[in-house]
Every structure is written in C-alpha cells, then in structure tokens.
Amino acid sequence: MQALRTVYRYWAALVFLAVVAQVSAAAYGAFYSAHKLEDSPAHNDQFKIINKDTFDHGFDFHIAFGYVIFIGAAILFLLALGARLGRPRIWWVLALPVAVIVQILLAGFGEDVPFVGAFHGLGALVIFGLSGSLAGSAWVERRRTGAAQATSS
DSSP: HHHHHHHHHHHHHHHHHHHHHHHHHHHHHHHHHHHHHHHHHOSSSGGGOOOHHHHHHHHHHHHHHHHHHHHHHHHHHHHHTTTTOOOHHHHHHHHHHHHHHHHHHHHHHHHHHHHHHHHHHHHHHHHHHHHHHHHHHHHHHHHHHHHHHHOOO
C-alpha cells in the first residue's frame, strides 16, 4: 500500500503539471489566433478575419490534451482507491475527473452558446485548484508520515 501511495503522490503532481500545461496551451491558442488576426489582410481593422482552420490550429493541442488530463485524473482516482486514502479524500479525488468531464462538456456547449462557454474558464480554475490541492496534500502527508516514522525510530 505504501508503494501505491508513492505512485499516487507522483501521479498527482504530474496531473497538476499537466493542468498547468493545459492552461498555457489555452493561452497559446488565444495569442496564436490574435497574432494570425493581425497578420490577416483586410481593408481596415474592422474586417480582419481568420479562418476556422487557423483558429483550430491554435487550440488543437489544448483540445486533445484535455482528454489526456481526463485519463490522468481517472488513473489518479484508481490509484487513490488502491492506496486506500480514506473515504473523504477519495471523494475529493473523484471530484477531479468529474470536473474535467464537466469542463469538456462546457467547451462543447460553449461553441454553440458562448455564455455557457464563459463557465469553461471558471471550470479551469476549479480544476487547477483541486489538482494542486490534491498534489500538495499528498506531499504534505508524506512529510508528516516521514517525520512521524523518524521520531518513533
């Protein structure tokens, strides 16, 4: 069980770093699109446009990586179950893949209803905070149990 807790701890950190990369990928997509908009020919600034392929190119990694994060969050949940982290903590770990599913749905619905898409940004903050909290608490617990073992020896 201790080995699974170690794997869980590292996997939680990896998922958090993936979420950080995902946020960066969204920023890249936005700035890439804005850059291509500036490069587009137009008669005046009001009619500058980019095509869907250009826009999609900026966000392709962000879109695909979201599914990778879901898989990583689901694996984290399975690791939490195997490591027997306790029911309250497992519920928090389960909240992460659920939040990622909601995030994916918000992105899809947001393409048709931009108001709904606005919640996609809020969902990113929830996922960032939750994944960071899970990773941080796993490392804090390791320090506590390491210190407790050192004093009992």
